[in-house]
Amino acid sequence: MESFFSRYRNVLVLITVLLAQVIGLAVQVRAPGPGPADKGGVRLIRSWVVGMVTPPERLFRWTGHSIRGVWFGYIDLIHVRKQNRDLQTQLGQLRLEEDSLAEDARQGLRLQALLGFQEKYIYKTIAAQVIGTSGTEQSHVLFIDKGADEGLRPDMPVITPDGIVGKTRDVFAHTSQVLEISDATSGAGVILVNTRIRGVLRGDSWGQPQIVNVSPDERIKPGEPVVTSGGDGIFPRGLAVGSVQRVVSEPEGTLVNIQVKPAANLSRLEEVLVITSTGSQMPSQMQDDLSQAEQKTADILAERLPSRSEPNAAPAASGSTAAQQPSPDTGLPTTPPPPPPAEHPDRFSMGATPPAADMVPGQPISPNAVEPTGGSNPSASPPAPDDRHARPATTAGSGSSGSVSPQTAKPGARNQGTASQHPAKPAPGSPGTGSGSTPQGGN
Amino acid sequence: MALIASSRHEAGSRSFPPLVYILAPLLALGLQSFLSLHFTSFDLIDLPLLITIYYGISMREPMSATVVGAIVGIAQDALTHHPLGIFGITKAVIGYLAASLGVRVDTENHGSRVLLTFAFTLAQTGMLWLLERRMLGQPFAWHWVHEIIRAAANSLFAVILFALLDRTRRES
Numbered sequence: 086m087e088s089f090f091s092r093y094r095n096v097l098v099l100i101t102v103l104l105a106q107v108i109g110l111a112v113q114v115r116a117p118g119p120g121p122a123d124k125g126g127v128r129l130i131r132s133w134v135v136g137m138v139t140p141p142e143r144l145f146r147w148t149g150h151s152i153r154g155v156w157f158g159y160i161d162l163i164h165v166r167k168q169n170r171d172l173q174t175q176l177g178q179l180r181l182e183e184d185s186l187a188e189d190a191r192q193g194l195r196l197q198a199l200l201g202f203q204e205k206y207i208y209k210t211i212a213a214q215v216i217g218t219s220g221t222e223q224s225h226v227l228f229i230d231k232g233a234d235e236g237l238r239p240d241m242p243v244i245t246p247d248g249i250v251g252k253t254r255d256v257f258a259h260t261s262q263v264l265e266i267s268d269a270t271s272g273a274g275v276i277l278v279n280t281r282i283r284g285v286l287r288g289d290s291w292g293q294p295q296i297v298n299v300s301p302d303e304r305i306k307p308g309e310p311v312v313t314s315g316g317d318g319i320f321p322r323g324l325a326v327g328s329v330q331r332v333v334s335e336p337e338g339t340l341v342n343i344q345v346k347p348a349a350n351l352s353r354l355e356e357v358l359v360i361t362s363t364g365s366q367m368p369s370q371m372q373d374d375l376s377q378a379e380q381k382t383a384d385i386l387a388e389r390l391p392s393r394s395e396p397n398a399a400p401a402a403s404g405s406t407a408a409q410q411p412s413p414d415t416g417l418p419t420t421p422p423p424p425p426p427a428e429h430p431d432r433f434s435m436g437a438t439p440p441a442a443d444m445v446p447g448q449p450i451s452p453n454a455v456e457p458t459g460g461s462n463p464s465a466s467p468p469a470p471d472d473r474h475a476r477p478a479t480t481a482g483s484g485s486s487g488s489v490s491p492q493t494a495k496p497g498a499r500n501q502g503t504a505s506q507h508p509a510k511p512a513p514g515s516p517g518t519g520s521g522s523t524p525q526g527g528n
Numbered sequence: 529m530a531l532i533a534s535s536r537h538e539a540g541s542r543s544f545p546p547l548v549y550i551l552a553p554l555l556a557l558g559l560q561s562f563l564s565l566h567f568t569s570f571d572l573i574d575l576p577l578l579i580t581i582y583y584g585i586s587m588r589e590p591m592s593a594t595v596v597g598a599i600v601g602i603a604q605d606a607l608t609h610h611p612l613g614i615f616g617i618t619k620a621v622i623g624y625l626a627a628s629l630g631v632r633v634d635t636e637n638h639g640s641r642v643l644l645t646f647a648f649t650l651a652q653t654g655m656l657w658l659l660e661r662r663m664l665g666q667p668f669a670w671h672w673v674h675e676i677i678r679a680a681a682n683s684l685f686a687v688i689l690f691a692l693l694d695r696t697r698r699e700s
Contacts, residue, residue, distance in 0.1 A: 138561060217561035
């Protein structure tokens with residue numbers, strides 16, 4: 086018996102080691118626990134290994150960053166001034182675009198509130214640096230330099246400004262493992278922006294993200310944007326995922342897979358953001374940004390658009406000027422200026438039309454009722470029944486002369502719409518913008 | 529530095545400093561994780577596998593090589609999100625085979641090292657396919673051309689790495 090063990094010692098050790106690991110595998114696969122992260126001894130082993138491997142990686146990372154910081158921060162600063170000017174111009178353009186979207190956003194919020202829809206907003210993110218990978222093709226995971234001590238927990242979304250990256254899996258004290266969306270065991274709820282087709286995004290065995298098991302649809306075209314749907318309970322709705330690359334039919338079955346080109350460059354990740362907190366209310370910072378965007382856009386437009394005030398015209402009324410004086414506290418005007426008097430009053434001018442109860446169908450409007458405040462103008466008197474055909478020409482001419490051009494009216498209308506939160510700030514040189522006579526501007 | 533393998537007699541009278549036994553696997557795991565982040569193609573190379581093969585053919589003790597392979601493999605598993613034991617099983621087998629062959633074959637010349645590494649890399653991928661696809665039911669990509677390129681890349685890298693590790697051995 087003793088000779089048997091000594092003779093087959095090596096094989097017995099091999100069998101013992103393999104058997105122990107197979108049993109360990111079976112236990113892990115059968116009872117993975119309620120969450121995606123490991124429990125007990127497995128987690129302890131992972132923690133030890135990560136604790137031994139990541140410190141040198143942090144050191145490498147820190148050294149590389151220091152060298153690059155010296156180079157890019159002090160030496161390689163050519164064309165920075167020109168780039169800064171270009172960015173300022175671009176910023177102005179973006180503010181204009183932001184303003185046009187702000188009203189839509191507010192309208193969307195109101196509609197969501199009416200429907201009881203629960204939107205998730207990103208409250209807080211933590212920036213983290215990527216320090217390593219699994220090192221194998223079979224496992225698409227990353228290691229970041231933030232962990233439980235910084236407030237991270239398993240199943241938190243990890244993103245970049247370009248798009249989503251994945252979610253946290255195992256979280257250790259100062260390091261976390263991130264499962265990328267390109268891994269075959271990952272999953273994220275997504276929606277195609279144009280066709281509104283929903284699906285589950287996961288990687289194939291080669292690490293190519295794809296939306297699996299989708300019904301064939303001819304409308305799905307390459308290049309269509311894909312965003313998160315929020316249906317997975319992890320990623321907030323509306324985050325960029327990527328774009329459709331191509332549609333692949335399954336060998337068997339009638340469903341198709343949609344290959345997606347990720348918006349975030351998953352093979353060149355250096356910094357990521359971990360979303361640690363979300364909520365159903367729009368964050369105060371975002372609300373402020375939204376309001377300030379409208380305010381700044383009005384200023385930009387006022388600087389760019391031509392002034393309506395004529396150089397030879399008499400100075401404006403003192404009341405109007407006083408009304409536009411900025412408040413000493415906020416620097417913003419306290420009350421909007423009064424509307425300018427109509428040069429050619431007509432039936433469209435405010436107060437010129439009699440109440441509906443006094444009007445008789447088929448009869449012309451009484452001259453007394455039509456008499457506006459500036460009724461001394463003979464052109465404003467109502468025409469006789471026999472010259473009724475001349476009225477449209479008159480009204481059209483007066484309407485155009487007294488109206489505000491669409492370009493100057495738009496910022497006024499915006500300001501009117503936000504008057505409940507911010508005092509209206511009319512654009513300098515465009516007194517008509519804050520007249521308050523534009524009904525569509527109200528909320 | 530000359531990339532010349534030592535003779536069979538010389539190799540038999542040499543051993544490694546204890547520190548190398550600990551540092552080399554750790555360094556292999558760390559470099560594998562770090563370099564794959566910056567060089568995407570580096571994940572073709574499997575440094576822990578090369579370390580396991582080298583220890584196997586150098587120590588020529590199947591029992592020790594099995595244990596070393598299992599430990600290195602489990603450590604590699606710990607850096608993935610897979611269950612612990614997949615790489616552990618494969619590397620334990622590779623360590624055992626490498627040590628068994630090291631007793632019978634002259635593993636001190638570069639030709640045999642290249643061939644052995646090529647064969648062991650393919651063998652490891654085959655075992656991984658068996659474990660992941662058949663035993664665990666996980667998706668596993670297999671493409672012959674890709675696997676042969678991977679095996680060839682590991683073989684060439686092994687020549688340089690083994691020569692470097694040879695220099696850490698000392699006369700016993």
